[in-house]
Amino acid sequence: MPVYLADSQPARFPLGAIHAMIDVVYYVASSLDGYIATADGRVDWLSRFHTPGEYHGAGELQASADALLLRSHTYKFAVNLGHWPSPEKLTWVFTRRDLPVLHPSITLTAQIPRKVINVLASRGLCRAWLMGGGKLASSFHAEQLISRYIISVFPVLLGAGIPLFAPHLSPPDELQFRTAKQFESGIVVLTYDRAQTA
Secondary structure (H helix, E strand, C coil), rough: CCCCCCCCCCCCCHHHHHHHCCCCEEEEEEECCCCCCCCCCCCCCHHHHHCCCCCCCHHHHHCCCCCCEEEEEHHHEEEEEEEECCCCCHHHHHECCCCCCCCCEEEECCCCCHHHHHHEEEHHCCCEEEECCHHHHHHHHHCCCCEEECCCCCCCCCCCCCCCCCCCCCCCEEEEEEEEEEECCEEEEEEEEECCCC
């Protein structure tokens, strides 16, 4: 039976149990030099590589995910539009800011990743899409909560910007290669799983 935890309660699942119960997938688009956005947060460079008929896996992940996890900067794109495009998905926005809640499915939280994962597990959720950004992904990595990394590498060099992960990523981690899919646009989608430790 699930154990129901309020957001304010301490974590009760050991790390290994959390990892086994929740499949956290970090799927993000990145430039070849490892940036997910320009220094001022723009991602309009992604649209230059739009090719009709190309599908890089985001739709499939969106359909299979029980929850979405993102930072406030990513969420603010939707706030600026005035509506949330995924009302059918439970969503956690990691922020300390007082942001508008665009839909009842959205929860604003200042909790650490492990506590939020505990809440997901207690609700019987199995898969979460970690949408970014890099600092949030680094926090999940530090707690060894990411089970799969899917990086959609775009054929562009930005030179500077918001990195795929925060600087000085810790701890170092070994990954297991799964697939590499190349598209006519020049985009390559790389999939790695976190290596299982004995």
